[in-house]
Amino acid sequence: MDNHHLKLNPGKTEMIFIPAKTSPHLDLSISLGDTTLTPSSSARNLSVVMDSRLSLSENIVAVTRSCRFFLYNIRRIRPFLTPYSTQLLVQAMVLSRLDYCNSLLAGLPASAIRPLQLIQNAAARLVFNLPKYSHVTPLRTSIHWLPVMACIKFKTLVLAFQAVKGSSPAYPQKTIRPYTPARPLRSASTGRLAPPPLRTSTSRSRLLSVLAPRWWNELPVEVRTVISLHLPKLTHLFKQHLSPSLPTSL
Incomplete structure (x- = not known):
């Protein structure tokens, strides 16, 4: 991972890439006689190709x-x-x-x-x-x-919904939590999610713990507070990304 340091957050599986001012090129090649083994720039995991820069x-x-x-x-x-x-x-x-x-x-x-x-x-x-x-x-x-970008957003919102309802794995439930104000406020019943810490909530962050609360809190209140998962949120995204002539019930 050239020109970057990799920082692992203890107790979490998030990876944060921090640009390095000076990072020497590491030669990870292995010589076995006349054969030289060099590391691959990408790896396949569950049919997803992951590169060194993610x-x-x-x-x-x-x-x-x-x-x-x-x-x-x-x-x-x-x-x-x-x-x-x-x-x-x-x-x-x-x-x-x-x-x-x-x-x-x-x-x-x-x-x-x-x-x-x-x-x-x-x-x-x-x-x-x-x-x-x-x-x-x-x-x-x-x-x-839905357009591809909207499909990606919808899948992230589904993960956020499952984390809030307790039907997701333990890690999303730890990073995506409902918003609980310090004192009784009207916003406590609007279905908002707790925003991430300021040090990670940059506009360019791709962390699930940043994007999921941000996109979820942008939804209308009537969408955030429904019990059913699929129809209201999907219909909202259809109205937002497609023609206004789309019927409200799919």
Whole structure:
């Protein structure tokens, strides 16, 4: 991890990368006779490609390549499929790959997510058998597909909801907690989450403990305080990211 120090927070699994002013290049190569073993710049864990800087750029490239392969093959048989069967096939083979572990992409800039969004746009055009460069927002609206960035945000909100309700693993429950004021206030019943410490709540932080409370507290009160998980939050994101003509009940 060039030009960076790795700091492990005791008792937690969060990793914080701190830029170093001077960091010598470490040679981790191992020589065994005529063979030299060099460390890889990335590793695969549960089908997710993790690079040394946790930028997930190599994982995005791998997902994009896989989705293009399936889109190419579906396009070859598209004349024999109905729009509905094409949608089911695309959701099973393409969108499932875009959604897999997508909460790891939370906090990345839109430029990094753009290749995945282009894949989703191509999939929407394929469902309706439309040519390239067709406007995709009405297409996504009609088949109820959230944009990739909104899907990432929704998955993070789901993790926050599960942490608050106690249905998530122990670690998210320790880092994502309901907001409890020091004295009785009206805000105690609004379903807010406790903000992270100021030292970690920078605008560029990608920690789940930072993004989840921030995005959760931005939701309307009626969404934060519902008992059901799926419909209210998903409908709110549809209204926010898609056409206003979308019906309120899906």
